[in-house]
Amino acid sequence: MSPTTGTRSRTDYSGGLSRVVRHPLFWPLVALAVLLLANTVYSPDFLAISVLDGHLFGAPIDILRNSAPLLLVALGMTLVIATRGIDLSVGATVAIAGAVSLSFIASSPNPGAVSTVLVAMGIALLLCLFLGVWNGLLVSVVGIQPIIATLILMTAGRGIAMLITEGQITTVTSAPFKTLGSGFWLGLPVAALVALGVYALVAALTRRTALGMLVESVGINPSASRLAGVKARTIVWTVFALSGLFSGLAGLILASNVMAADANNAGLFIELDAILAVVIGGTSLQGGKFSLSGTLVGVFIITTLTLTVTIVGVSPLVTPLFKAVVVIAVTLLQSPVVREKLAARSRRRAARPEEVAA
Amino acid sequence: MFSSTRRRTAGAMIASLAVLGLAACSSEQASTDAGSDSGDTGSAAEETISIGFSQVGAESGWRAANTKSIQDTLTQENGFDLSFSDAQQKQENQIQALRSYIQQGVDVLAFSPVVETGWDAVLEEAKAADIPVILTDRAVDSDDDSLYESFIGSDFVLEGETAGEWAVEQYDGEGYQVVELQGTTGAAPAIDRKAGFETAIEGSDLEIIDSQTGNFTRTEGKQVMEGFLQKYDDIDLVYAHNDDMGLGAIEAIEAAGMVPGEDIKIITVDAVKDGMQALADGKINYIVECNPLLGPDLADVAKKVIAGESVEKRIVVKDEAFDQEAAVEALPSREY
Numbered sequence: 001m002s003p004t005t006g007t008r009s010r011t012d013y014s015g016g017l018s019r020v021v022r023h024p025l026f027w028p029l030v031a032l033a034v035l036l037l038a039n040t041v042y043s044p045d046f047l048a049i050s051v052l053d054g055h056l057f058g059a060p061i062d063i064l065r066n067s068a069p070l071l072l073v074a075l076g077m078t079l080v081i082a083t084r085g086i087d088l089s090v091g092a093t094v095a096i097a098g099a100v101s102l103s104f105i106a107s108s109p110n111p112g113a114v115s116t117v118l119v120a121m122g123i124a125l126l127l128c129l130f131l132g133v134w135n136g137l138l139v140s141v142v143g144i145q146p147i148i149a150t151l152i153l154m155t156a157g158r159g160i161a162m163l164i165t166e167g168q169i170t171t172v173t174s175a176p177f178k179t180l181g182s183g184f185w186l187g188l189p190v191a192a193l194v195a196l197g198v199y200a201l202v203a204a205l206t207r208r209t210a211l212g213m214l215v216e217s218v219g220i221n222p223s224a225s226r227l228a229g230v231k232a233r234t235i236v237w238t239v240f241a242l243s244g245l246f247s248g249l250a251g252l253i254l255a256s257n258v259m260a261a262d263a264n265n266a267g268l269f270i271e272l273d274a275i276l277a278v279v280i281g282g283t284s285l286q287g288g289k290f291s292l293s294g295t296l297v298g299v300f301i302i303t304t305l306t307l308t309v310t311i312v313g314v315s316p317l318v319t320p321l322f323k324a325v326v327v328i329a330v331t332l333l334q335s336p337v338v339r340e341k342l343a344a345r346s347r348r349r350a351a352r353p354e355e356v357a358a
Numbered sequence: 359m360f361s362s363t364r365r366r367t368a369g370a371m372i373a374s375l376a377v378l379g380l381a382a383c384s385s386e387q388a389s390t391d392a393g394s395d396s397g398d399t400g401s402a403a404e405e406t407i408s409i410g411f412s413q414v415g416a417e418s419g420w421r422a423a424n425t426k427s428i429q430d431t432l433t434q435e436n437g438f439d440l441s442f443s444d445a446q447q448k449q450e451n452q453i454q455a456l457r458s459y460i461q462q463g464v465d466v467l468a469f470s471p472v473v474e475t476g477w478d479a480v481l482e483e484a485k486a487a488d489i490p491v492i493l494t495d496r497a498v499d500s501d502d503d504s505l506y507e508s509f510i511g512s513d514f515v516l517e518g519e520t521a522g523e524w525a526v527e528q529y530d531g532e533g534y535q536v537v538e539l540q541g542t543t544g545a546a547p548a549i550d551r552k553a554g555f556e557t558a559i560e561g562s563d564l565e566i567i568d569s570q571t572g573n574f575t576r577t578e579g580k581q582v583m584e585g586f587l588q589k590y591d592d593i594d595l596v597y598a599h600n601d602d603m604g605l606g607a608i609e610a611i612e613a614a615g616m617v618p619g620e621d622i623k624i625i626t627v628d629a630v631k632d633g634m635q636a637l638a639d640g641k642i643n644y645i646v647e648c649n650p651l652l653g654p655d656l657a658d659v660a661k662k663v664i665a666g667e668s669v670e671k672r673i674v675v676k677d678e679a680f681d682q683e684a685a686v687e688a689l690p691s692r693e694y
Contacts, residue, residue, distance in 0.1 A: 043589045052615045059588045066581060167416040169576075169602070171632045182613060258576035258606055260632070265575040309570070310585025316543045316571035 024282040027333035028297045031326070035304045039311045046311065055184035059307065067303040068195035069094070069250035071296065074274040075202055076243030078295045081278050083236050084219045084287030085146035089135060090247040090274060092157020093128050094267025097251025099164040100124040102261035105172045117176040125248045132244015136237035154271070161263035170261040181256030191253045198246065203292050215239065219287030273302055280330050301330065407664050408439040410459030412469035415447040420630055423694030424495065424650035431653030438657065449473055453480045460487050466660045468492040474499040474546065481505035490663045494652050496546065503671065507663050510655045510673045512648050514547045518554020520646045520679050521597060521625050529623070530562040534594040537586045538569035539579050539607060541599040551599045551627055564595070572603040579606025587614045598626045601633025601645065608641050619643055629680060634692060637685035645685070647678045650694060
């Protein structure tokens with residue numbers, strides 16, 4: 001989808017297959033395929049999709065739906081990381097979005113009304129946008145390092161969410177709100193449609209306009225970009241604001257998924273998963289070039305991995321280890337050093353027959 | 359560069375938190391000192407027991423109910439002067455709070471330990487200062503059980519057994535396949551509730567076909583249940599270590615086009631309000647209560663300890679259990 005660059009200079013001397021192998025997304029896609037395959041071994045009709053009550057049902061649909069919140073958070077994170085930043089506050093923002101919207105719905109006289117739900121979502125999203133703007137202000141105007149600036153909200157955010165829910169898990173019954181997380185439209189989960197819609201929008205905005213290039217230039221060299229006339233400050237500010245907004249949307253989906261706002265656990269460690277998804281997708285934490293399609297694949301890998309633990313029946317005691325091993329494998333295959341070594345080896349092996357052929 | 363900056367900031371934050379903590383402690387100290395002074399001059403008209411309580415945190419609805427019970431019971435009218443602090447799930451905060459209570463010279467120390475180990479040093483200090491210690495809800499793992507007077511709390515193994523016994527009573531002979539949603543890996547309630555349930559269903563034809571952690575949360579309970587539903591076609595019963603995971607499982611079961619409580623039976627532990635509501639609605643079949651109302655027992659034990667009476671080392675709080683009819687009856691009068 002998005003152009004992935006950096007292979008052009010090398011493709012001259014390599015054939016079609018090795019060009020595929022060299023594609024930055026090759027190994028992540030292989031990892032995803034292996035995970036899906038492993039699941040199919042343990043549960044033969046894993047990839048089967050059936051129609052149930054007029055909508056699609058099956059593990060792939062579950063993966064799509066469960067990926068939605070992480071995809072939204074990771075999209076914002078990709079943009080932030082592309083500008084050399086990082087946003088640790090996304091998990092707290094997720095919790096706040098859920099707390100605000102559900103508290104509003106719970107306290108309204110008519111929790112089942114569409115208007116109530118829309119207002120609740122609107123308030124939550126506005127607040128999260130504001131939180132993103134706040135992060136952006138700290139980073140771009142005040143000049144605090146992103147990791148520190150967002151650490152503030154990461155720490156304070158859950159406290160704010162607790163304050164809103166008064167330490168309780170707020171539960172509501174509201175059919176329209178439930179649609180966002182568990183509903184279906186045209187047979188597909190609404191949550192996934194929303195997330196993929198946002199993905200398409202961001203992809204179009206960054207890749208069909210110069211915006212993506214400007215974001216990358218700020219990430220590669222903020223000062224040079226500024227001197228060249230790029231409004232670096234505005235761009236950094238914008239990506240943090242977007243990260244807040246997307247996290248808010250993710251928070252709404254997560255809250256809607258279980259119809260409860262849990263200030264302590266909603267979106268816990270989602271910042272780490274999001275950073276992981278971005279890195280698996282091949283975006284460097286150094287900033288600069290970013291790959292949205294890479295992030296998409298990264299998100300699917302992480303969500304599938306979570307489901308794999310259940311399907312394969314990994315013991316809870318070793319689940320973190322199991323996940324870590326998969327992640328290490330994927331990132332190693334991704335690393336330029338390892339890839340270079342592998343490439344050099346296959347080149348050596350290929351050198352001899354080539355001479356014969358010549 | 360990032361890591362060193364982060365470390366420095368983390369250090370600064372800890373330092374500032376410590377300062378805040380000290381400030382809070384010193385103000386508390388001033389007030390309790392004033393209180394005891396006036397008590398002395400009033401020459402023991404009524405003996406107020408000063409008690410320092412350190413709570414784990416405010417991580418769940420259960421905990422909130424527990425806190426409320428303690429604060430509502432240990433009041434001035436009931437003869438207590440309660441100093442309450444929240445450890446935010448951190449052991450160092452809790453140790454700090456306990457030390458400051460020891461310095462203030464409270465009559466009784468009480469706390470719910472965040473973790474099981476690492477308490478010997480601070481409990482020795484309390485012993486040296488001759489302050490009796492009462493544990494609530496969670497135990498400490500120490501070789502020396504003279505370090506505390508009593509441990510008040512639920513018996514998690516018994517909760518698991520109660521759940522298992524009911525399942526056997528209801529469903530034995532039908533060859534039920536059970537999936538288990540475990541609590542946080544390594545947490546005492548998760549280990550004990552699992553063990554208790556397994557003991558109880560031994561010898562019946564109920565079989566646990568799979569068991570995964572749902573981390574005591576709804577979201578993970580739902581995700582794991584979705585996985586189970588993909589993996590197995592014939593799940594008959596879900597046993598969840600708390601209500602929240604059970605509520606998550608309900609969502610997953612409904613999404614799979616089945617009826618929770620009918621097609622797949624659900625048994626949980628805790629009996630918080632949302633769980634009881636689901637039970638009354640027929641979506642859960644049985645809930646074993648884990649009673650958070652420890653305040654009255656704590657007050658009772660504290661009074662006995664101060665009066666020099668002997669108390670039991672282990673006080674098991676009475677946990678009830680509810681089926682659907684009982685839930686409908688109990689729901690209007692539930693305190694939590």
